Amino acid sequence: MRRAASSTSPGIPLGVPPAVVLSGLLAILLTGCSDPPAPRIERNEGARAGSAYVALGDSYAAGPRLGPSTGPVGCEQTSGNYAHRLAERLDLELTDVTCGGATTEHLTGSQTPPNGAPVPPQLDALSADTDIVTIGIGGNDGKVFSELVTACVGAATKDRAGAPCTAEGTAFRAKAERQVGRLPTRMGEALEAIRERAPEATVFVVGYPHLFPEEGTCELLPLARGDYPYARDLVDRVNDALSAAADQAGATYVDVAAATDGHDICSTDPWIAGLVPAEAGLEYHPYAKEQEVVTELLVDELR
Template sequence: MRRAASVLVVAALLLAGCSDPPKSKLDRSGAVPRGASYVALGDSYAAGPRLGPSSGAVGCEQTQGNYPHRLAERLGLDLTDVTCGGATTADLAGSQTPPNGEPVPPQLDALGADTDLVTIGIGGNDGKVFAELMTTCVGKAVEDRAGAPCTAEGAPFRVKAERHLAKLPGRMADVLAAIAERAPKARIVVVGYPAAFPESGTCALLPLARGDYPFARDYISRVNDALAAAADQAGATYVDVWAATDGHDICATDPWIAGLIPAQPALEYHPYAQEQTVVTDLLVAELA
């Protein structure tokens, strides 16, 4: 009897080993059907400032020309867009007060048990690093055009940026867990940032000091690395916008990101319509 029981246990273990491993609750690889409930979360690179008629809360700079609206139109989705310029990972669970606007509810409040799809583009604003790069660092460049006044080893801005980069993977992991808890059946797509800064060279439309250019490009690349790692850990989908936009930075011959003086409708240092079209195409390819 004891030997027979042992044989049964071994057989059960072998059968268990042959079965497929359980999939993550966030593993959604199928197409998103028309009419699906879609919630868009994120900051200004998702909100699409000045790319069309306003579609969000006052001060959020959200427009109908952003990729959430384009994606919803192309796939026939029921969109709830709560993207807001200046948003950080902390603003997803807490109220945000955009410039010249009233407090807006936490973005995560838009999620529910019936949410089918969530896109999220966030992280670059944590610690106001990107804002300081394009304001404080631009100001310091006036006094030291050839140096690296903002990003030299030990410079306060660089120390701050490194600190927030180190915290970002954990913050994004918490964000994705919170999304999964509030929208348990939703497919979650993390949208990366474009290659806004050139691989080499400088230009008047991006008035940083020459030595600060490399760190600016590296900063966005490392933010994307953190987003991709968090998405992979959570079983969410990561969409690589960097690879699709590299070579169309602010200083490029054919820029998809506006510089200090936009050449077409866009907020300075933010995407043109072409970049949002590219992001939409990437999402359609992933979801259709």
């Protein structure tokens, strides 16, 4: 509790030179005139039942083939994704606008999924009443992830031992470098836009899982042997960009890669589907176990 101000002036302490007093007063005045710090995304404590939760993101957030469809045609959004699991666990009011193929451009611009009608910009789902936001996006920018498991896999049929897709000077590598270089700025702008539309929300940036093995190859991921190292590094750099943007904005980064280490496509217990899924899931996308793990990470953060 603040005490009432004394009606008697305390005066200048004995023995303190006037120059020192004047210097202190100037410092206080200058401090009061300095520019205020840039606003940051608020981190609210806990999650109340009934809190308004908006999920943003691409297919790794949408959870393709993990349950009944819950989104627009072509978005591959299902009830098995981490957004629906989290909303059920904590009794949240969910608005899920995740959509397969989404890029950072689709946060502020419309998207037309395959065989579907245009869907509104994802950020349109936000409002001043939004309490919680999760966003998992960025890997699709420039179609980098999709080309890695399509064009690069195709290139491997002609050169199994080399690096036909990711060697210096290749078109794919040049594109990937451009996109990764731009990602921190794009995500920073996205998080600023989220803050403007949902100023009271707690925001979580959800990273990508551990997709590729630390060493070796496998038939479920038929890249050329020499393309594996760059593919591993690329996902790490995308996650680093997302983490840096989250830190700069004051959002919370959810390190999914660390939580899924050892469960890549080529592991003995994969949580990511390969070329031929062994259970419900879309090729090169998360199985239900990975979405469960992301849910637990978010529950821990919110509690």
